[in-house]
Amino acid sequence: MGRQKRFVVNLPEAERQKLIDMTKKGMISARVMTRARVLLLADEQLHDKVIAERLAVSKGMIGQIRRKYATDGVAAALYEKPRPKQPPKLDPKATAILIAETCSDAPEGYAKWTMQLLADRLVALGVVDSISDETVRKTLKKT
Numbered sequence: 001m002g003r004q005k006r007f008v009v010n011l012p013e014a015e016r017q018k019l020i021d022m023t024k025k026g027m028i029s030a031r032v033m034t035r036a037r038v039l040l041l042a043d044e045q046l047h048d049k050v051i052a053e054r055l056a057v058s059k060g061m062i063g064q065i066r067r068k069y070a071t072d073g074v075a076a077a078l079y080e081k082p083r084p085k086q087p088p089k090l091d092p093k094a095t096a097i098l099i100a101e102t103c104s105d106a107p108e109g110y111a112k113w114t115m116q117l118l119a120d121r122l123v124a125l126g127v128v129d130s131i132s133d134e135t136v137r138k139t140l141k142k143t
Helices: 013-025 030-043 048-055 059-072 074-078 092-103 115-125 133-142
Strands: none
Touching (some): 030 048, 030 059, 030 074, 059 074, 092 115
């Protein structure tokens, strides 16, 4: 006999029906679909190993979904929290300086500006403390 599950999934009938409808309609992302199926199978009191084999997911993922359901409810188990984004390295003023430098003549000894030369120039001008050539490239591509 295995040990008792720490986070047991007991879905009320309304939530169970909502999850069944979600999986049948197929209008949700694959991640949410998989999580809904995990919750439905866990509600049937199946072992994690059986659920993992049926859905081709890891037992760790099933444990995480069970825990999120038990602590925070169905919405937390189905959907991820938004991840914090890093603020942009270049603000509009810095972007304007970058574009102005790009439009100017290249430094002596160079036929044209490279991304690394532009990054080095922004640091030399004191616009930013440090910046990668890839950030410069992405910024120029946007504008």
